[in-house]
Amino acid sequence: MKMSDSVSVVIPTLNAEPEIEDLLALLEAQTFAPREIIVIDSSSDDHTVEIAKARSLVRVIEIQRKDFDHGGTRNLGFNESVGDFVLFMTQDAVPVDEFLLEKLLRPFEDGDVAIVSARQLPKEDARPFERLVREFNYPDESNKRSEKDIGRLGIKAFFSSDVCCMYRRSAVDEIGGIPSPCSTNEDMLAAARLLVSGYDVCYSSEAQVVHSHNLTLRQQYDRNRAIGAFMKRHNDELRGVSDLGEGMKLVKFVLKRLAKEGRLIEICAFLLDCAARVVGNRAGRASA
Numbered sequence: 001m002k003m004s005d006s007v008s009v010v011i012p013t014l015n016a017e018p019e020i021e022d023l024l025a026l027l028e029a030q031t032f033a034p035r036e037i038i039v040i041d042s043s044s045d046d047h048t049v050e051i052a053k054a055r056s057l058v059r060v061i062e063i064q065r066k067d068f069d070h071g072g073t074r075n076l077g078f079n080e081s082v083g084d085f086v087l088f089m090t091q092d093a094v095p096v097d098e099f100l101l102e103k104l105l106r107p108f109e110d111g112d113v114a115i116v117s118a119r120q121l122p123k124e125d126a127r128p129f130e131r132l133v134r135e136f137n138y139p140d141e142s143n144k145r146s147e148k149d150i151g152r153l154g155i156k157a158f159f160s161s162d163v164c165c166m167y168r169r170s171a172v173d174e175i176g177g178i179p180s181p182c183s184t185n186e187d188m189l190a191a192a193r194l195l196v197s198g199y200d201v202c203y204s205s206e207a208q209v210v211h212s213h214n215l216t217l218r219q220q221y222d223r224n225r226a227i228g229a230f231m232k233r234h235n236d237e238l239r240g241v242s243d244l245g246e247g248m249k250l251v252k253f254v255l256k257r258l259a260k261e262g263r264l265i266e267i268c269a270f271l272l273d274c275a276a277r278v279v280g281n282r283a284g285r286a287s288a
Contacts, residue, residue: 006035008083016091017046071182093209103207114171114199118164118207126212129270160191221280228284
């Protein structure tokens with residue numbers, strides 16, 4: 001990248017005291033240093049705000065918890081930032097090294113690239129089936145997609161995750177900002193709009209963060225209920241593609257690996273997890 005290029009980092013937070021100080025320190029220690037770090041805090045009950053304000057590169061914006069919106073809050077951060085590139089991260093995503101920003105920036109040397117998202121590696125406490133889900137969704141091979149790939153890749157063409165994802169400011173300005181209001185999957189919707197606008201979307205397997213969750217069945221249901229409603233609501237913009245085929249590939253991949261390892265209990269746990277996903281997705285679509 002040109003020396004004149006700059007990166008702003010935007011991190012929405014809520015009760016992030018256990019993790020935010022380490023994350024901010026890792027970001028400040030990057031080989032390509034961010035120009036600024038904007039923390040948007042949703043009225044935390046702990047010391048998140050005080051910790052963030054103590055860092056020299058950090059500016060804190062405080063909002064009411066009821067006003068948080070996945071798309072809207074990130075769009076607020078985007079509009080408040082000044083960098084040529086904007087990196088969105090979640091408070092629990094940990095860079096694996098000091099080269100994260102540098103590696104995310106490399107694909108932008110192609111002027112057609114508008115988004116670059118990072119690989120997510122599982123945490124040490126991730127249960128076996130969650131590790132395999134991460135392996136399926138975040139492979140060790142980078143890729144680049146354009147509008148012409150939608151027919152071939154289906155839902156995967158829109159793959160992007162604001163857990164750790166960098167955007168080209170000028171491209172986002174062309175689509176009117178980060179989609180908002182948007183209660184979930186604003187990253188997927190942004191990718192869809194950018195693809196249609198003629199830009200490319202990238203996944204960098206070299207840029208890596210540690211991030212995973214061991215969700216309860218209720219949490220998985222709620223998450224997929226929101227996704228189902230999102231998919232139904234934005235069906236036209238997503239070209240009517242179905243997530244069923246990709247979901248079945250994931251199930252087969254995980255079950256095959258678990259069976260090979262003889263993990264019967266994990267197979268049962270994963271099937272229950274899949275059931276929560278399917279029931280939640282259908283409920284969301286029905287309610288949209």
